Amino acid sequence: MTEQTISLERLEDTINLFGSFDENIRLIEHELGVSVISRDSQLKVSGEDPEQVLFAVHAIENLMGLAARGEAIGEQNVRYVLQLVREGREQEVQQLSAGVLCITAKGKPIKAKTLGQKKYVEAIQKNTVTLGIGPAGTGKTYLAVAAAVAAFRAKEINRIILTRPAVEAGERLGFLPGDLQSKVDPYLRPLYDALFDMLGPETYQKYLERGNIEVAPLAYMRGRTLDDSFIILDEAQNTSREQMKMFLTRLGFGSKIVITGDITQIDLPGDKVSGLREAMRVLKGVEDIAICRLSESDVVRHVIVQRIIKAYEIDEERKNKKDRR
Numbered sequence: 001m002t003e004q005t006i007s008l009e010r011l012e013d014t015i016n017l018f019g020s021f022d023e024n025i026r027l028i029e030h031e032l033g034v035s036v037i038s039r040d041s042q043l044k045v046s047g048e049d050p051e052q053v054l055f056a057v058h059a060i061e062n063l064m065g066l067a068a069r070g071e072a073i074g075e076q077n078v079r080y081v082l083q084l085v086r087e088g089r090e091q092e093v094q095q096l097s098a099g100v101l102c103i104t105a106k107g108k109p110i111k112a113k114t115l116g117q118k119k120y121v122e123a124i125q126k127n128t129v130t131l132g133i134g135p136a137g138t139g140k141t142y143l144a145v146a147a148a149v150a151a152f153r154a155k156e157i158n159r160i161i162l163t164r165p166a167v168e169a170g171e172r173l174g175f176l177p178g179d180l181q182s183k184v185d186p187y188l189r190p191l192y193d194a195l196f197d198m199l200g201p202e203t204y205q206k207y208l209e210r211g212n213i214e215v216a217p218l219a220y221m222r223g224r225t226l227d228d229s230f231i232i233l234d235e236a237q238n239t240s241r242e243q244m245k246m247f248l249t250r251l252g253f254g255s256k257i258v259i260t261g262d263i264t265q266i267d268l269p270g271d272k273v274s275g276l277r278e279a280m281r282v283l284k285g286v287e288d289i290a291i292c293r294l295s296e297s298d299v300v301r302h303v304i305v306q307r308i309i310k311a312y313e314i315d316e317e318r319k320n321k322k323d324r325r
Contacts, residue, residue, distance in 0.1 A: 002053045003046040006060055008038075013067040017060070024063070024078050031082055032056045059085045062093040069097045076300055080114055083297060102146035102153075105200030110146045116298035117143060123290035124258055129248070131236075131280060132260045134294025137305045140260035141234050145194035147258070148230040157230045157254065158212065162191040164234040165218045165243060188215050191234060218243055227252035236261035236276040238268055244275025264312070 008014045018025050018038075025036050034047035034056045043060065047053045059081050066081075067073055084093055092115055100109040101121055112118040117139055124130045124147045132140040148160045192215060195204050207213040218239065233239070233247055236259045251257055261276040268274060283289050296309040 001046055001048060002050040003044060004053055004057050006043040006045065006057060006064075008041045008043060008064075010068065013064055014038075016067040016073050017063055019073060023075070024073055027075060027078050028056055028059060028082070031079075032059075036060070055082070055085050058090050062090055065094065066096060071097060075303070076113060079303060080297070101143065102150040102198060104197050105203065110143070110198075112143065113139070113300050114298040116292070116294045117300075120292040120294060121147065123292050124256070127288050127290040128255075129251070129257045129283075129289040130259070131276070131283070131289070131291045132258060132294065133263060133276070133280065133292065134298060135262055135264065135296055135309045137299040137309075138294040139298070139300055140262075140294065141190055141232070142194050142197075144232045144234075144258040144260055145191065146198060148232060149195075149198040151230050151256070152212070157228050157256070159214065159226075159229040160195075160207075160212065161214045161216075161226060161229050161231045162188070162195070162234065163216055163218050163221060163232070163247075164188060164191065165236075165238045188217070191215055191232070218247060221247055221250050224250055225252045226250050226255055228254040229256075231255060231257045233257070233259045234261075236279075237263050237266045237274050239275035240268070241273050241275050241278050244279050247275075248279070264316070 028034070029036055032047070032052040032055055033049065034045055034053055036056065037044045037046075045053055045056045045060070047056070059078075062081050062085065063073055063078065066077065071077065080096075081090075081093055084090055095115060095118065096113075100111055102110045104110060112121045116134070120130070120132050120140070121143055124132075124144065132144065134140055145160075145162070148157075148162075151157050152160055195213065195215075199207070204213065208215075218233065229252070231250070236244070238261075239247065247259075248257070259276065259279070263274065263277055263280075266274050266277075280291055284291060296306045296313070299306045299309065
């Protein structure tokens with residue numbers, strides 16, 4: 001049996017570390033097979049495997065460091081810090097504390113929660129065009145909308161334009177009831193949801209009526225020059241080569257573009273090349289254009305989403321190996 005002791009300095013940080021009903025500590029115990037006991041102003045970490053005990057100590061110390069810097073500690077933080085510690089990247093935990101990107105209508109601060117997200121947000125702030133590529137749940141769209149709202153509030157831009165191609169995952173627009181706007185609304189719903197969260201429904205509606213916010217299918221972008229705008233193209237893996245070129249050349253003075261997509265979820269016909277895939281190749285190394293890749297470790301949804309993405313990646317690798325034979 002190996003045992004190590006950690007000193008606890010501030011009660012508030014300790015409460016934050018433990019979480020509701022000690023859920024954070026219970027998670028560490030479960031993941032590493034250790035026992036964590038609080039006595040007086042110390043934590044005693046014990047277990048059969050010395051390496052796992054050391055991992056637990058390093059994870060707890062790093063989480064306490066985050067708590068001391070004002071970060072709220074929850075399941076996502078704990079799992080992410082455990083992953084970094086296991087990979088020998090614990091020195092990177094100190095880079096996790098990110099500034100507040102935006103405040104939602106309900107007063108909730110929006111921050112990057114992983115190193116991948118932090119690099120993505122920094123790329124958006126520094127570059128005119130940013131491509132955010134990654135699986136579902138990595139915050140690609142949500143963080144892009146938050147950055148757009150922050151730029152709008154700071155009067156850096158006059159308009160927020162959100163768009164995505166109306167390509168269906170196995171369905172057809174024609175089967176949906178209503179006029180064209182009613183038909184495309186379901187495809188734009190994730191963008192509406194993010195804006196509602198940031199601005200609140202009333203403020204959103206006010207800006208929409210004034211023309212400060214525009215949510216439209218990609219086809220509506222043709223022939224326009226977009227000045228002083230923050231433009232987000234979502235689900236870009238479903239653009240064609242021609243659509244992507246058309247969209248990128250809409251960029252006007254004082255504008256920013258963020259393109260998000262997941263190249264593992266392309267809904268185009270098999271004979272069509274994804275505009276996002278081609279843009280990643282063509283634009284690599286171009287000045288003032290950043291290409292950010294997010295991975296399953298940047299997923300901030302339920303932990304099962306990470307496991308699903310990982311399972312599909314393993315299956316894809318297995319298929320590719322079989323095809324090469």
